[in-house]
Amino acid sequence: MSSINQVMHILKPVDSKPLISRQATKYFLLWFTGLSVVLYGTAFFTLSTFADPAFRLACYTGMALCTLMSIVSFLLVESAMDKPNDLFMGIAFGSIFVRIFTAVFAFAFAQFVLKLAPFGMATGMLVTYFSYLVIELIYIHKKQLDRGQ
Numbered sequence: 001m002s003s004i005n006q007v008m009h010i011l012k013p014v015d016s017k018p019l020i021s022r023q024a025t026k027y028f029l030l031w032f033t034g035l036s037v038v039l040y041g042t043a044f045f046t047l048s049t050f051a052d053p054a055f056r057l058a059c060y061t062g063m064a065l066c067t068l069m070s071i072v073s074f075l076l077v078e079s080a081m082d083k084p085n086d087l088f089m090g091i092a093f094g095s096i097f098v099r100i101f102t103a104v105f106a107f108a109f110a111q112f113v114l115k116l117a118p119f120g121m122a123t124g125m126l127v128t129y130f131s132y133l134v135i136e137l138i139y140i141h142k143k144q145l146d147r148g149q
Contacts, residue, residue, distance in 0.1 A: 027139055028074060028078075031135050031139070032070075032071075032074070032132070032135060035131055035132065035135055036067065039063065039127065039128060039131060040063065043059065043060070043063060043124070047059055047060075051120070054116070054117045054120065055117045055119065055120035056120065057116065057117075057120070058110070058116035058117040058118070058119075058120030058121040058124065059120040059121065059123055059124035060124060061110060061114075061116060061121060061124065062107075062110075062120070062121040062122065062123070062124030062125035062126075062128065063124040063125070063127070063128045065103065065106050065125065066103065066124070066125050066128035066129040066132065067128060067132070069099045069102055069103065069129075070099075070128075070129070070132035070133070070136065073095045073096070073098075073099050073136065074132075074136055074139075076091060076095050077091065077092050077095055077136065077140065080092065081143060092140065096133070099129075103125055103129060107121060107122070107125065
């Protein structure tokens with residue numbers, strides 16, 4: 001019973017601070033939005049010029065799914081920044097693994113139920129997932145350096 005109380009004490013917020021810091025909000029708004037504009041703008045130009053409608057729909061679906069998962073993952077990691085290092089690393093890596101398995105199940109659902117084009121879905125998901133993951137990892141690294149860790 002005492003281990004459960006210790007975990008609850010670690011997870012319980014000490015004070016009422018906002019979910020994300022000003023620095024995270026600024027970073028999120030600038031880089032994440034900038035990357036989204038570049039990704040979706042490039043995809044719009046490329047897909048409307050060279051792709052058929054089935055590929056285009058599947059690619060946009062994959063991109064939207066990974067964008068949503070990245071927003072949720074970023075908020076989870078940001079809320080865990082002030083937690084002890086072990087808990088933070090668990091949340092950060094857990095977020096990545098949950099995102100990967102969610103993407104796999106969503107891909108399977110899109111293939112077997114929605115019958116979307118597999119190559120279009122995979123293309124949209126891979127490009128978007130890894131682009132947002134790079135932004136998130138750079139932010140985590142920068143924030144850890146700023147904290148002196």
